[in-house]
Amino acid sequence: MSAPTLAASGESAGQRPGQPRRPRRIRANTSREGFARALRRNLSAHGFLLGALLCFAFFSWYPMVREFVLAFQKTEGGHTTWAGWSNLSYVFHDPAFWQAWRNTLLFTGLALVLGFALPFLVAVTLNEFRHGQGYLRMLVYLPVMLPPVASVLLFKYFYDPGYGLFNRLLGLVGLPEQQWLQSTDTAMVSVVIAATWMNMGGATLIYLAALQGIPGELYEAAELDGAGLLRKIWHVTIPQTRLILSLMLLMQIIATMQVFTEPFLLTGGDGPEGSTTTVVYLIYQYAFNFNNYGSAAALGLVLLVLLAGFSAAYVRLSRGSED
Amino acid sequence: MRSSWFRSARSPRHTAATLVSALALTALAACGTSSSADNDGAGGGSSDPSAPLDPQTKVTLTIDCMPPAAKKAELKEWKADVAAFNKKYPNITIDGKSTPGQCEEPARFTAALKAKSQPDVFYTYFTDLQQVLDNGGAADITAYVTDKTVPALGDIDPNVLGVLKQGGKLYGLPTSNYRMGLLINRKLFTQAGLDPNNPPTTWEGVRSAAKAIAALGYGVAGYGDYSAANTGGWHYTAAMYGLGGDIVSADGTKAAFNTALGKQIVSNLHAMRWDDNSMGKTQLLKWGDLQKQMATDKLGMFLAAPDDITYMVQQLGANYADFGMGPIPGGKATLFGGNDYMIKKGSSPDKIKAAIAWLNFKTLTPGKGQFEYARSKTDGLPVGLPQPAFFTGASKTQDDALKAASATMPVENFKAFMDNPVPGKAEPPKAQEIYKVLDNVMSGVLTSESADADKLLSTAETQVNQVLANG
Numbered sequence: 001m002s003a004p005t006l007a008a009s010g011e012s013a014g015q016r017p018g019q020p021r022r023p024r025r026i027r028a029n030t031s032r033e034g035f036a037r038a039l040r041r042n043l044s045a046h047g048f049l050l051g052a053l054l055c056f057a058f059f060s061w062y063p064m065v066r067e068f069v070l071a072f073q074k075t076e077g078g079h080t081t082w083a084g085w086s087n088l089s090y091v092f093h094d095p096a097f098w099q100a101w102r103n104t105l106l107f108t109g110l111a112l113v114l115g116f117a118l119p120f121l122v123a124v125t126l127n128e129f130r131h132g133q134g135y136l137r138m139l140v141y142l143p144v145m146l147p148p149v150a151s152v153l154l155f156k157y158f159y160d161p162g163y164g165l166f167n168r169l170l171g172l173v174g175l176p177e178q179q180w181l182q183s184t185d186t187a188m189v190s191v192v193i194a195a196t197w198m199n200m201g202g203a204t205l206i207y208l209a210a211l212q213g214i215p216g217e218l219y220e221a222a223e224l225d226g227a228g229l230l231r232k233i234w235h236v237t238i239p240q241t242r243l244i245l246s247l248m249l250l251m252q253i254i255a256t257m258q259v260f261t262e263p264f265l266l267t268g269g270d271g272p273e274g275s276t277t278t279v280v281y282l283i284y285q286y287a288f289n290f291n292n293y294g295s296a297a298a299l300g301l302v303l304l305v306l307l308a309g310f311s312a313a314y315v316r317l318s319r320g321s322e323d
Numbered sequence: 324m325r326s327s328w329f330r331s332a333r334s335p336r337h338t339a340a341t342l343v344s345a346l347a348l349t350a351l352a353a354c355g356t357s358s359s360a361d362n363d364g365a366g367g368g369s370s371d372p373s374a375p376l377d378p379q380t381k382v383t384l385t386i387d388c389m390p391p392a393a394k395k396a397e398l399k400e401w402k403a404d405v406a407a408f409n410k411k412y413p414n415i416t417i418d419g420k421s422t423p424g425q426c427e428e429p430a431r432f433t434a435a436l437k438a439k440s441q442p443d444v445f446y447t448y449f450t451d452l453q454q455v456l457d458n459g460g461a462a463d464i465t466a467y468v469t470d471k472t473v474p475a476l477g478d479i480d481p482n483v484l485g486v487l488k489q490g491g492k493l494y495g496l497p498t499s500n501y502r503m504g505l506l507i508n509r510k511l512f513t514q515a516g517l518d519p520n521n522p523p524t525t526w527e528g529v530r531s532a533a534k535a536i537a538a539l540g541y542g543v544a545g546y547g548d549y550s551a552a553n554t555g556g557w558h559y560t561a562a563m564y565g566l567g568g569d570i571v572s573a574d575g576t577k578a579a580f581n582t583a584l585g586k587q588i589v590s591n592l593h594a595m596r597w598d599d600n601s602m603g604k605t606q607l608l609k610w611g612d613l614q615k616q617m618a619t620d621k622l623g624m625f626l627a628a629p630d631d632i633t634y635m636v637q638q639l640g641a642n643y644a645d646f647g648m649g650p651i652p653g654g655k656a657t658l659f660g661g662n663d664y665m666i667k668k669g670s671s672p673d674k675i676k677a678a679i680a681w682l683n684f685k686t687l688t689p690g691k692g693q694f695e696y697a698r699s700k701t702d703g704l705p706v707g708l709p710q711p712a713f714f715t716g717a718s719k720t721q722d723d724a725l726k727a728a729s730a731t732m733p734v735e736n737f738k739a740f741m742d743n744p745v746p747g748k749a750e751p752p753k754a755q756e757i758y759k760v761l762d763n764v765m766s767g768v769l770t771s772e773s774a775d776a777d778k779l780l781s782t783a784e785t786q787v788n789q790v791l792a793n794g
Contacts, residue, residue, distance in 0.1 A: 075437075076457050090793050095786035096759070162542065162604035182606050182770040268551025268609050272770040273763045273779075288430050289553060289755045291454050293437075 071297035087298035091286075097299075099274055100282040103188065104257055107278060110192040111256040116249060119200040123207030124233060137208065141201035148198065152265040155194035156181075159266070187271040195262045203248065210244040211237065243317070250314040254307055260284065279303055372466035376676035381414040384677055385442035387664070388426035389419025396702040404692050408684050415677045426662070427451075436460045443667050444678045449486045449660050450750055452494060461494040461665040467675050468493055473683045478718035482747050487663055496679070498686040498693070499711040500661035501628035502747050503561045504740045505529070505649045511536050511543065511623045512647075522624070522649030522739055526566075526591045529624060529652050530599065536623035537601035544603035546595055547616060547625045548765065552609035555765030556758025560658055560751065561626050562588045567655030570751040570761075571791065578787035580761075581780040589768050589776040597772045606769040615639060617646075626651065628660075629710045629737070636705065643732035648709065648740035659747035661711065689714070689721040696729035707732040709741050753790055760786045 039046055074083035091097055126136050143151065158165045159180035167177045180190045218236045227235065238245070263269060263276040269285070270277045279299065287296035376382075390397035398421075405417045422428075426446045435441045436458040447455060455461045470476055479497065487495035509519035515535040523529045533545025549555045559580075560570050568584035571577065596602045603616075614631055616622035618639035629648060635641040651657045664686070666678045685692035696706045707730035714722050727734055734741075751757055764783050768774045 079459070093789060093793055095789050160605055179770065184771065268607050270551060270759070270762055270766065272550075272607065272766045274766075285755075285759060288433075289759070290753075291429070291433055293433070 067297045067300055070293055071301045072294075074294050083294060087294040088302070090292075090295050091299045091302065094282075094295075096274065096277060096282055096285075100277045100279045103275065103277055104259065104279045106188050107192060107259055107263075108253060108256045110189060111195070111252060111259075112249070114192055115196040115200065115203075115256075116252055118196060119203035120207050120245070122200065123204045123211055124237065126204070126208055127211040137205060140204050143198055144201035146198070148261055149265060151198045152194065152262055155190075155197070156266055159190055159194075181267050182272055184272050184275040187267060187275045191262050191266055191271075191276055194266060195259070198262075206244065206248065207241070210241045214240040247314065247317050250310055250317065254310045254314065257303070257307060257310075372672060372675075373469045373471065374676075375472050376412070376415075376673065376680050378412050379414060380412075380673050380677065382674050382677040383416040383418060384444055384674065384681065385418045385420055386444040386678075386681070387420055387422075387442045387446035389421040391421040391423050393423070396704055400695075400698060400702060400704075403698075404685055408681060412677070412680060415681070417681065439667075441667055443670055443674060444664050444681070445667060446498075446662060447495065447665055448662055449483075449497075449500075450754060452487060452489060455665060456489060456494070459668055462668045462670055462675055463492045463494065464496075464666055464675060464679065465491075465493045467672075467679050468496065472676070472679050473687055475683075475687050475689065475714065475718045478714050478716040479687070480713045480715055480747070482659070482749070483661065483713040486749050495663035495665040496682045496687065497661055497663045497711075497713045498682075500659060500713040500747075501630060501710050502712060502745065503565075503626055503628055503658045504651050504745075505624055506617070506627035506631060507624050507647050507649065508617050508620060508622060508645060509647050509736065510620055510645050511539065515539055515623070519647050519736075520739065522647065524650060524652060524654055524743070526562075526587070526652045530591060530595055530601075533595055533601035533623060534599045537599065542603070543621055543623070544616065545599075545601035545623045547602060547608065547613045547622045548592065548769065549608050549610065549613065550762060550765035550769050551607045553755055553758040553762055554609045556761030557658075557754075558626050559588065559761045559765055560754075560758070561651060562653075564656040564658050564748050565651040565653035565745075567653065570757060571787070575752045576791055578784040578791070580787075581784040585780055586776050589764060589774075589779060592765070593768045593774060593776065596769050602769065607766060617641075620645075629708045629740075632708060633705055643705065643707075644736070647736035650740055650743040650745050654743065654745050656748040657745040658750065660750065661713070689718050690725055694722060694725065696725050700729040700731055705732060706730050707734040707737075709737045756790045757787050760790065 071087055072083055072085075073080050074086065122140060126133060126140065129136060161167060161177060161179055161182055164180070166180065170177060179186060181187050214236065218240070219232055222232050222236050258280050259278050260280040263271065263278055264281060264284075267276045269281045280303070283296045283299050283303070286292045286299060390401055392398060401419060405419070408417065409415065420442050427448060432447070432451070433454070436455060439460070441460060468476060473496070480500070483497050483500050484493065487493060487497065505522050507519060507522045512519035512532070515532070515538065517532055517535055523532050529546055536545035537543060549558050563570060563580055563585065566584045566587065568582060569579045572579045592602075613622060613625045613627075614635050617625065618635040618641040632643065632646050635646070636643055664678075664682055666675050670678070688694065693711075699706050706726060760783050764779045767779045768776065
């Protein structure tokens with residue numbers, strides 16, 4: 001087998017006069033000599049690449065592989081043994097498992113209702129302003145700049161049933177006090193409201209950028225056809241932003257199914273009668289409170305499999321957007 | 324991990340960071356050093372484990388929980404103790420390892436155990452024994468701990484030593500021990516017309532006192548309890564022990580709290596929270612929340628260990644004189660816990676002997692080390708709290724006398740607690756998992772006026788049975 005040469009690759013010898021030069025690329029060489037030459041020529045690039053690969057390998061890929069292995073292991077008496085499916089069986093038989101999934105899906109569902117629609121509506125509204133849009137963008141984005149823990153604690157005070165701002169406001173208009181985080185009926189909704197407020201600024205800006213990429217002629221044509229605001233949104237805005245909406249929806253599903261910080265800080269993780277226990281909080285419990293790393297890894301694996309499906313869809317959509 | 328809400332740049336990073344942190348622990352654990360026997364004991368060693376260490380033996384010990392630089396007085400005392408210890412054992416090098424926060428953080432501790440990178444003499448909680456043994460982390464020191472090597476051994480509470488044993492073998496020596504009691508705010512007791520020198524000893528008494536304190540108004544709660552982050556279940560267990568009940572059956576296979584006593588606890592809490600309104604409106608509290616309320620005179624009573632007072636004084640700016648303690652309501656038994664030191668498995672016999680000699684000097688000799696109260700008083704450290712409490716007999720008498728002579732707080736405030744000792748009882752097996760389930764009972768009754776005690780207990784019973792069956 002002969003080694004491919006630069007001449008044969010068409011980079012120089014095969015090039016016709018006047019034809020633009022193709023940029024040099026790192027080529028896959030099949031022979032040791034070719035590989036060594038390519039390595040020498042792009043030494044610094046390979047150096048940078050190696051550093052990144054090592055970091056990923058050590059801090060991301062290796063722990064992932066270890067987690068996978070750990071999900072099928074048990075440590076007892078100083079000896080690590082193969083546990084087969086017992087960790088998964090433990091997780092599936094844990095009474096908290098199904099409750100955690102119900103809570104997580106409820107959180108995801110509520111997040112779609114509130115957290116997905118609201119930023120889009122705000123972006124559409126902001127897009128209509130001709131003046132002062134920069135200031136409004138800043139105002140919408142401000143909450144994102146607060147440290148997440150500070151935002152959550154702020155809401156914890158707002159929700160306090162004794163002295164909280166929200167109950168004071170309700171009292172001012174003659175409405176009864178609410179239990180907010182302290183009732184099984186309202187705890188998860190309250191968590192979602194806090195999380196939406198904290199996070200909607202970033203999403204709004206992304207939607208706004210997408211909206212501003214829609215050609216104005218489309219709206220003008222729609223107006224000429226007699227379309228009102230709602231019809232313009234339905235027939236122009238939504239079709240034109242369909243791809244970004246789909247991507248954001250998938251990203252939100254992936255992210256919200258991993259929710260941890262908000263319920264952990266607002267309700268101590270479990271909430272009243274376990275109504276805000278989420279899957280990731282349960283993983284945290286297994287690992288750091290029960291010292292049961294095997295079960296934590298097993299539950300992580302279950303979550304991983306589910307999210308991998310959504311991630312695959314995300315990647316597919318992303319490729320669609322690049323094409 | 325936080326939900327993204329479309330923040331594509333920020334949230335996934337948080338998620339990734341948390342995951343990577345957790346997984347990196349695993350990775351570090353896997354890359355950890357392997358356990359190896361230290362054979363630096365040189366000369367003078369005896370093959371008899373029960374014989375004390377020859378003072379001429381050369382050993383280097385790494386030891387957990389040396390006070391950090393920020394704790395100047397404690398660090399000064401540590402160094403002075405090392406110097407005093409080295410007068411008798413000039414060839415033992417103490418290499419103290421300090422940590423900025425708690426001496427044991429569960430995640431770090433677990434990672435160290437997995438990696439077998441814990442110090443030669445490592446700090447654990449009483450509840451850690453099973454985890455340590457599962458990871459092959461501690462040496463069996465039964466043969467090394469005798470009346471000769473630890474003269475006060477006979478006066479250490481057998482219940483406490485029992486927690487550090489498994490299969491008849493001893494794996495640790497205690498440094499501290501707490502027993503739960505009823506912590507009170509003496510100021511509020513006085514304002515409410517109650518006698519702070521006689522805290523209530525029954526739940527009826529607690530309810531009545533709580534009502535009187537809450538009647539002071541200004542958002543003051545009479546009694547407070549936890550219901551989140553597993554601390555609700557922990558307190559439910561303490562209350563259950565106080566009434567003479569149990570959480571799991573004697574053989575550890577079944578839940579044992581769905582009884583008349585269990586229902587009594589739930590019903591009493593419901594009455595205080597919803598009928599009397601004496602527990603405040605804010606619930607889902609966890610460790611640290613009640614201390615803040617009490618330190619700011621907004622709370623009259625809660626179940627606590629004596630060192631909660633130190634936390635309130637040192638961290639929250641309260642005064643020792645404002646607090647007192649009584650025995651746990653019911654007084655049948657009380658939850659105890661504490662800390663101890665274990666010695667790394669694989670250590671050489673001389674190293675084990677040296678470690679025991681140090682622990683005996685530093686943590687188990689009345690008048691020496693941690694019990695040198697006159698020095699603590701001079702250094703501005705608190706003296707007079709009713710803990711550590713693991714001595715009995717002559718050692719206890721001697722320790723109490725020394726403590727009283729150098730007290731920096733009114734020890735009579737703890738008289739009701741000290742004069743009515745309640746037998747200590749260890750945490751149930753699979754404690755944290757059970758506490759998590761019992762959190763739901765506590766949060767249920769404290770956040771819902773229509774809470775059904777029978778249903779809460781019955782659901783929790785089913786879940787705990789499942790936890791115990793899971794093995």
